[in-house]
Amino acid sequence: MAGNPLMRRRILMVLAAAPLLPCKLVFATLPARPVTIGVLPGPHAEILACVRDVAAAQGLDLRIVERSDGQAINADVTRGRLDAACFQDGVSFARDRARHGNELIEATRTVTQPVALYSRRITSPRQLGRGATLAIPRDPLLQARALVLLHNHGLVVLRDDAGLTATTRDVIGNRHQFRLDPLPAGRLADALYRVDLAVIDRPAAARAGLLPARDSIGVEDARTPWSDVLAVRAADRSADWVGTLVASYRSEPVKRFILERYQESVRRPW
Structure with missing residues (x-):
């Protein structure tokens, strides 16, 4: 073929007609290794x-790494053993950052796993009678979230400065x-047989x-501060793979999967 001028001319014509690829854009989105994401089992x-x-x-x-310990996931992202974490709600994440000074940042909001009002006695919160018993989580983080939901449904009123750390004292x-x-959270469902809500x-x-x-x-709004986050190291905030990951998460196929799979029992804050 090297000695055939006609064949050589045809090859050059084909190469000349081929479209030029934006090489920088193509290779900028391709990390040298797989991106690993730590998650808890379940919806995430x-x-x-x-x-x-x-x-x-x-x-x-993307490589998904399921773990049972969320704090261990965050620690592995901080140490570079994982690239991202996807399991924690935004309020807990912000609290841990402030408390431990870790190097993780929020890349995007993912989904909301909503706190909700349940009852075996009534079909609307408006049907609650005077002196009704409302079971709420004992855990401080969950209790604040529950009280905000009760406040939003007009069942109780919280002081203005209670914020996201409200307790019964507020x-x-x-x-x-x-x-x-x-x-305790594990006893709330069983309590439905004896409490009003x-x-x-x-x-x-x-x-x-x-x-x-x-x-x-009654269910928590999807855009609650407690919606879950995708966290990465601060040093990676501008990495091309982070942008590609966020865009992939917020894509139409993923939106459709969440709706069909969970029917609003897992909600989108975006």
């Missing part, structure tokens, strides 16, 4: 499996004299076979 792992398929079409190789309005009964987080509800969209009588 399931959703990221869909994200992985979308990202692969963009040249990004309840300044309770005109129907509801009795607030703090319980219980505020239950999604993981505890799911273990009891309850779904917010199907079984609750």
Whole structure:
């Protein structure tokens, strides 16, 4: 072929007609190794499996690493053993950053696993009678989230400066004299047989076979401060793979998967 002028001329014509590829853009989105994301088992792992398929079409190789210990996931991201963490709600994440001074930042909001109101006695919060018993989480972080939800439904009034760390001491309005009964998260679903209403987080509800969209009588807004976050190291904030990962998470296929798989029991804040 090297000695055939006609063949050589045809090859040159083909190369000249080929479109020029934007090499910098193509290679900028391709890390030298797979991007590893630490998650807890459950919705985050399931959703990221869909994200992985979308990202692969963009040249990004995602590896999902399931762990049972969220704090260990954050520690491994900080140390460079993982590239990202996807499991923690935004309020807890901000608290841990302030408390421990870790080097992680929020890359994007992912989904909201909503706290919701459940009852076996009524079908609307407006049906609660005077002196009704409302079971709420005993855990301080979950309790604040539950009280904000009760406040938003007009069942109690919180002081203006209670913020995202509200406790029962911050309840300044309770005109129907509801009795607030703090319980461990694992006992809230069982308490439905004796209390008038219980505020239950999604993981505890799911273990009891309850779904917010199907079984609750009031549900947390998707754009709550407690929506979950995708966290990365601060040094990686401008990395091309982070932008590709965020765009893949917020893509139409992932949006459709979340809606079809969870039917608003896992919600999108975006």
